[in-house]
Amino acid sequence: GTARAAGMVLKGARLAGLAKGFRGRAKNCLRIARLRVEKALQYQYRDRRARKRDFRSLWVQRINAGSRAHGVKYSQLMAGLREDNVQLNRKILSDLAANEPGSFGALVHRVKAMRGL
Amino acid sequence: AARGLPASVEAGVKDNITYYPTQADTKKDDKVWYVIDAEGQTLGRLATLAAAFIRGKHLPWYSGSMDMGGFVVVVNAEKVQVTGKKAEQKTYFRHTTGRPGNYHVETFKSLQQRLPERIVEKAVWGMIPKGKLGRRQIHNLKVYKGAEHPHAAQQPVDITHLVDKKWSACDLSEVLQANGLPA
Numbered sequence: 001g002t003a004r005a006a007g008m009v010l011k012g013a014r015l016a017g018l019a020k021g022f023r024g025r026a027k028n029c030l031r032i033a034r035l036r037v038e039k040a041l042q043y044q045y046r047d048r049r050a051r052k053r054d055f056r057s058l059w060v061q062r063i064n065a066g067s068r069a070h071g072v073k074y075s076q077l078m079a080g081l082r083e084d085n086v087q088l089n090r091k092i093l094s095d096l097a098a099n100e101p102g103s104f105g106a107l108v109h110r111v112k113a114m115r116g117l
Numbered sequence: 118a119a120r121g122l123p124a125s126v127e128a129g130v131k132d133n134i135t136y137y138p139t140q141a142d143t144k145k146d147d148k149v150w151y152v153i154d155a156e157g158q159t160l161g162r163l164a165t166l167a168a169a170f171i172r173g174k175h176l177p178w179y180s181g182s183m184d185m186g187g188f189v190v191v192v193n194a195e196k197v198q199v200t201g202k203k204a205e206q207k208t209y210f211r212h213t214t215g216r217p218g219n220y221h222v223e224t225f226k227s228l229q230q231r232l233p234e235r236i237v238e239k240a241v242w243g244m245i246p247k248g249k250l251g252r253r254q255i256h257n258l259k260v261y262k263g264a265e266h267p268h269a270a271q272q273p274v275d276i277t278h279l280v281d282k283k284w285s286a287c288d289l290s291e292v293l294q295a296n297g298l299p300a
Binding site: 094 | 174175
């Protein structure tokens with residue numbers, strides 16, 4: 001047997017529902033599904049925390065790409081924005097870089113002028 | 118989509134949600150083509166640029182899970198250079214029979230005479246992340262011996278001037294324009 005998740009009953013229709021889309025017997029056979037579902041729930045727990053890190057990393061990569069297109073590195077851009085007291089976070093900055101390139105370019109040029117780049 | 122701009126970006130902004138590309142945004146027909154002239158360029162420095170553009174690292178809609186990059190054409194592959202004594206000392210290793218033992222080792226110089234395209238392909242392959250997406254993206258690299266390439270219809274943007282240069286010191290306006298970004 002396996003250790004039962006505290007507080008959650010992994011049985012029957014509930015277990016089968018959680019195992020939808022799994023590979024091979026894990027989606028159909030409950031004894032195998034239980035193992036994979038327990039692992040999946042553990043991964044979900046871990047990855048809810050990792051998601052916050054992963055998205056920030058993605059935003060940084062996109063800001064870097066957008067800012068280098070204007071001749072400024074990510075590190076220089078963020079330092080310049082901080083100095084200028086622009087409090088836009090990385091989520092918004094990456095959104096601007098992709099969807100509002102004109103506005104993003106204006107921010108980059110502001111930093112460029114301020115730092116003499 | 119306008120040349121280069123992903124379809125879903127052009128369609129409109131989704132409020133307060135990080136842009137994630139759809140399958141339609143990775144269509145081959147919408148990809149931008151770039152060309153690099155390898156003549157006189159250092160192998161690794163050229164490969165870095167090619168790999169970055171193939172992956173899409175130069176674009177603000179870069180995604181590690183979808184193919185957002187462009188096609189890169191490399192011409193004059195037989196004229197790519199390596200520094201130091203690497204022409205005689207750098208070796209390329211391969212297994213020959215599929216069984217243990219009996220491998221073949223060849224120098225840079227020898228491979229450049231035999232199959233110069235392979236040198237650039239191997240260099241760029243080493244710089245692309247390995248996995249399903251990487252294996253697909255390496256096909257977006259087209260390497261040719263000699264100065265001619267059959268992709269004139271795709272109007273590739275010349276990025277040879279970006280090899281081994283800080284992008285802040287370069288003129289990126291052609292690249293930006295091809296991707297639908299304001300120069």
